[in-house]
Amino acid sequence: MPDHAAPEERLGWSRAFDETWAALGRPGAPARVTRLDRGWSTAARSFAQTVGEADPVRVRNIGADVAVGDWIVASADGERVEHVLARTSAFTRRASFDGMRAVAHTLAANIDVVFLIHALGSPPSPRRLERELVLAFDSGADPVVVLTKTDLVDDPEPSRRALEAVALGVPVLLASGVTGEGIDAIADHASGNRTLAFLGSSGVGKSTLVNALVGDALQATSAVRDGDQRGRHTTVAAELVAMPDEGWLVDTPGVRAVSLWLSGDGIERAFADVFELMDHCRFRDCKHDREPGCAVRGAIAEGELDPVRLSALEALIEEEAALEEEQRAREKAADRRRKDDRRPEAAEYDGMRD
């Protein structure tokens, strides 16, 4: 812990941040971003500031790529974000509103456990979960799947099995924001003062779980539409809230599209079963199409691999390749621009949702 103006350990400060902060020459007092609104970060240096017992820090994000959960240092005049400390993890997707350009949108930073929330009461969506798992593995946080609204169905097991089939050992918890089922199991993950984040479509019940966990109607919730169970995008900005005993919780706005952002081995981990099969194909360059001795086709024939899962993987690999291509083109263009004028590229996004 830094010794002067030390951010409380309760805020999730750790050795990793201490080191990056020290490397910067210990500027200012770091604050943790609790909320973003239209170009402004709300951040806290003390626990009191996170629970409304003291005024939080408010700074402009101009030119800084900030996400909820980030540790920032404000400029000397207290006006804007000067540094964003290196993240220990980040849940980042491609912003879905800008089809022409690959732009990253980080939903939450410095999270330890990312909960991928799905709701009972509508059919399970293994394809969506696959994408979420890719992003979760890439984020650096540990994923946990939550199947909530158990009170709506007689038997949650068929849905749980459908998600477990793609979760590959990532736990699938059952929960209900109404009956309180599963709430303790979720809260347990916060022990050791960890930061949890909730992600999922609008209306799946993220904010309801947050309220059940904090024991207060802190986050607004609203009913899903009768016809299709879709939510109304009630939560409009990600928010970091304190858990009652210890730990932090990031509630996020529902996102419709889970588009990939590059990095790491998310795809390999989320589809480890299929990659394992591919290793057993007779030919190293097997396209898993009609080749003799193809272990993937063999598994499909045996009913051990859902062909839809193979197609989903192929689509994700293509999406990643296209993104990499776009990224390279963009970096080149940025390099050229940097040479032309020495202005840093301003990337500022807020209130982003579908």
Ligand SMILES: Nc1nc2c(ncn2[C@@H]2O[C@H](COP(=O)(O)OP(=O)(O)OP(=O)(O)O)[C@@H](O)[C@H]2O)c(=O)[nH]1
């Ligand atoms: N029966 C039942 N209803 C639930 C449960 N959890 C949430 N709901 C209802 O589902 C609707 C949506 O819940 P929210 O918590 O607002 O959903 P959200 O995921 O935060 O939605 P966004 O903020 O729009 O992303 C509300 O009407 C909730 O009362 C649950 O466990 N059981």
Ligand SMILES: [Mg+2]
């Ligand atoms: Mg919400």
Ligand SMILES: [Zn+2]
């Ligand atoms: Zn093959």
